[in-house]
Amino acid sequence: MTLIISLIAFACSLDKSAYHSLLSTPARQTGVLSCAVILCLLWQIKAGILPQLNIHILGITAVSLTLGLRMGTLSVTLAALLHGVFNTLSLYEFANFWLFSALLPCYLSYFLFLLCYTYLPRHFFVYIFVCAFIFAGTVGCLKILSSAMFFYFEGLYTWPQLADNYLHFSIIMWFPEAMLNGMAMTLLITYKPHWVKTFYDKDYLDK
Numbered sequence: 001m002t003l004i005i006s007l008i009a010f011a012c013s014l015d016k017s018a019y020h021s022l023l024s025t026p027a028r029q030t031g032v033l034s035c036a037v038i039l040c041l042l043w044q045i046k047a048g049i050l051p052q053l054n055i056h057i058l059g060i061t062a063v064s065l066t067l068g069l070r071m072g073t074l075s076v077t078l079a080a081l082l083h084g085v086f087n088t089l090s091l092y093e094f095a096n097f098w099l100f101s102a103l104l105p106c107y108l109s110y111f112l113f114l115l116c117y118t119y120l121p122r123h124f125f126v127y128i129f130v131c132a133f134i135f136a137g138t139v140g141c142l143k144i145l146s147s148a149m150f151f152y153f154e155g156l157y158t159w160p161q162l163a164d165n166y167l168h169f170s171i172i173m174w175f176p177e178a179m180l181n182g183m184a185m186t187l188l189i190t191y192k193p194h195w196v197k198t199f200y201d202k203d204y205l206d207k
Helices: 002-012 016-024 026-043 060-086 091-119 124-153 159-167 169-191
Strands: none
Touching: 002 060, 002 091, 016 026, 016 060, 026 060, 060 091, 060 124, 060 169, 091 124, 124 159, 124 169, 159 169
8 A cells, every 4th residue: 555655656746857857967866866875874873662663864854845846756765765775675664664754754845845935934044944944843753643643553553552662752853853954954055055946046035
């Protein structure tokens, strides 16, 4: 089930013009691959008590803000593939990881960015503190919650097991997730704003 949902979610992100631009622009290829490698390395730093329910910093909000939804989805997929190879995940384990630790956070991050862009003032500090900082921590917590609910309804773990050994980590991980993504985006839009696809000078700086 999770594999089918993941394939559909990835297929929805495909766009002919975006991939044509990627193939014809070496700098974009470098950006997508670099983000994938960084994420894969970041995900190796993990901890956990229950199998398949590891705790680690995602870093995906920064990637989705930098690359946009389509290239961000491709980058996190490549990172998930690398993670699956390095950790010898089964197909079932990979499908779960791809969906809950890669695709879902990427879609959530971009959706929250769109909400912020539409309804909040388009200001430099709003972008940093809301889109990059607050939303990153929120996405990390939602990832933990969605994974717990999935494994609960699958019958693999009881709710007390999940509450005692997994869910409470969402409180602990909120700040590190928010801080890492917020710092990464602050550095990028300070020194390399043209690398960040969702940061528009006319909206965030010219005003």
